[in-house]
Amino acid sequence: MSRFKAAILLILGAFCFSTTGVFQSIAPEEASPWIISEARLSVGCLCLFLWCFFTGKLPQNWKTLPWKYILLCVLCIVSYSPLFFFSVKAVGVSTTAVVAIGVTPLWTATIEKILYGNDPPIRWYMATFLAIAGIVHMNAESFTGGTSLIYSLLPIAAGFVYGVLLVTTPKVLEYLPAETTMMIVMGISSFVMLPVLFISPFGWVFTKQGILVVLGIGIISVGLAFSLFMTGLKYTGSVIGSTLGLAEPVGAALLGILVLDEPVSQLQVGGLHLLFASIVLLVLGQIALQDFIFPNKKNKSTKI
Template sequence: MKISVLLVLLAAVLWGTTGTTQAFAPKEAEPVVFGAVRMAVGGVTLLVFAAVRGQLKRRGWPVKTAVIAALSMAFYQPFFFSAVSLSGIAVGTVVAIGSAPIIAGCLEWLIFQKIPRARWWIATFAAIAGVSLLFIPSAASAGNVLGILLALGAGCSFAVYTLTSKRLLQHQRPEAVTGVVFSLSAVMLAPLLFLYDLSWIFSVQGMAVSLHIGVIATGAAYLLFTTGLEKVPASTAVTLSLAEPLTASLLGTVLVKESLPLVSWAGIALLLLGIFYVSYTPKKKRKIAGCEKES
């Protein structure tokens, strides 16, 4: 596998911890404000990292694209955490991220006239089939229509973020893109911090989940994702991100004791197959690529 593919996969695994982290947050932590805290901590972390690396530049920013990227990430937070709260960790994450590849591929097709490769279609259909198997039994027992709709909104937001970030990377370094976009998102969500009780943040448990959700599951994860996105097509990156619901389902089962029937494990297997297929490069193609570089 290419390093860029591994970076995207590692980012997805870190994202997969967010739903479980919310489950261990103090009861006073509302889903909407939890997402705002995530952006505040993550945005500051990424901006400081970009500044220390000397990657922040005033010029060369497509302002409209940057604002759209920030808006999509700002919308993703309340959509996702509310969906997880209403529908459960596995269902909320699976629907949110499982819907993103189709939306991203369709948007690339409609807006940029870029038809995804055959490998992407096969891998995505396999992954979506796995997502469906994960979703159906959970929805039958604990699904919530509003939660599912919110999860679909999160999937759309993530797809838009991926596509717009891909455009920003043509002008700026990954550190700068994540730092600026997430800081803007944090500013957009800042008013929510004044509407809810934030006393829970100052408890040991509150500080622990806030640091994890902001520094690890946001700062480190999105830096890895954006770095990998430089050399991975947006549609492929979103498909690889299906490792997030896989991780979320496993953590929900092991740590939060959410039960997964046999059909859901079959869905996990299909997800793995889809991720492997889209990221695997045959030896012949690798050799040809190596020869081309040498020449």
């Protein structure tokens, strides 16, 4: 697969991720972040299991799987979900998605540098600078009105956990397809989080509105999202993938504005433009250059 096509898959996956906050916002009032997290993992795992079963992608030898990396991915998934959903309740869909995903490229590059000594390409610095500028614009008015410091830090912590996930997942993708990887990770994560059923009410799941939310968040924002995103990540690398993941806050902000009727200021509109520019810089810059102008030039590195 060319890196340009992989980048498109990453962006499509990121837009599917962006529906998460919207589904939570339309969930019944008694829906807690814990139950939503468990529901999205369970339904997402079931969706991916059915896909893997009918396409012959289930593992043949479970003993040879890279369990060390799989369990680290599980820890990231279990940690990320409550961090994200509690943040949404406190600071809103747009702000949570923008901050959590916006800081992820910085965390990812830092982790890659510490663990493997890898330096991002120059183009990444330019794109990340635009992204940070966009984040500053979009959040200039967000953390006002008495928002607790702990809730302000939650999306930043979620970004760190997501960065660890993006660095770890490619290790598992060396052994398994993206769909199979996420099916296993989500299945174990769902099992780990089962105790939340005893501490939070979940009767709302069986209402019409609850069923819509659970199916939507499981199939679209988990099953489809992770399959597309992780497949693209395999061919672009974690640092570039995390930056292209900025399509998620762009999508979340647009959905928050268009679907949820969240207020928008000129600063937020300017921030969206900067975030979009950072994505365009990566996708239509060096990726397009290498795939179309020099299509036969081999590059052993996964960096773009």
